[in-house]
Amino acid sequence: MDEADITEAGANQPDLAGLRRAPSQKRSRERVERMLTAASDVIAEQGSDAMRMGEVAERAGVSIGSLYQYFPDKGSIIRTLADRYNTLGRDCIEAELADVSDADGFRAAFGGLIDTYYELFLAEPVMRDIWSGTQADKQLRDIDLVYGRVNGEILARALKRVRPDVDPVEIDRTAFLVMSLGEAAMRLAISVGREEGDGLVEAYKQMVLGKLLSM
Known part of the structure; x- marks a missing residue:
């Protein structure tokens, strides 16, 4: 994007x-x-x-x-830009997961989302700068938390279609954690060398998919 x-x-x-x-x-x-x-x-x-x-x-x-x-x-300018990037990310997640209905589709869609997010972090210096400073700014942390919950709800809806046998409360809690940890994983990946960052993103992706599809 x-x-x-x-x-x-x-x-x-x-x-x-x-x-x-x-x-x-x-x-x-x-x-x-x-x-x-x-x-x-x-x-x-x-x-x-x-x-x-x-x-x-x-x-x-x-x-x-x-x-x-x-x-x-x-x-206030930085928070507005952060809100803009968060909204863009939310819309992307919603679009990619909207039609997911089985485990294979979920695996492909979620893996693609993580790759897209990582490329965005790498390609957008403004996005990297804002997210690097999130933990030092309470208002940015609050924005991050709001969107973490929203994105978790989107992920949970897709998971409930794929895993209707799993307790929905467990899905909600796990999805919120997964999306919140995803932001932290991206920040860590862009703070190290590219090769190590690639490996960290892949490890996060496999770890999360293994958890979500085996609950």
Whole structure:
């Protein structure tokens, strides 16, 4: 999934986490999109720690006052971008698992999802930067937790179709844990060398599939 996909997905979501106020008119929405694009460029080039509100406003072609109308600080920009990536991930998970009805289909769909997520983490410097700082920011952790639960519910629905014989409470609990651990696995994989990271992702995938399909 490339930057155009992310921008298009985010443009259809007016109520973004971190916004001081939601843009109601097309012109305002376009202005906010320019701000987020500018912020993404800065983060990709310099990292979020180096991002400055003045530079974001300058690159977006807006006044600093206009930027502050929507984003009170750089943390709110980062949380909005995090929400955007999380929403994109949720939609991807939902689409991939929607038609799963048997163990073989689940194995293929889940394995493909993990590979896609890993490639996204590797390919998107903004995504890597945001997720690397999640544990140090309570609001980002809260966003992460919300989406972990949502993604766990999506996974649980697919599992219940595949394993109708298993206690649904156990499925719900396990699915939530699997999706939450998946984020941690991705962060670990991108913090080491590529060869080791590939091996860690594959180990996570096999470990999870073995657990989910043998409950």
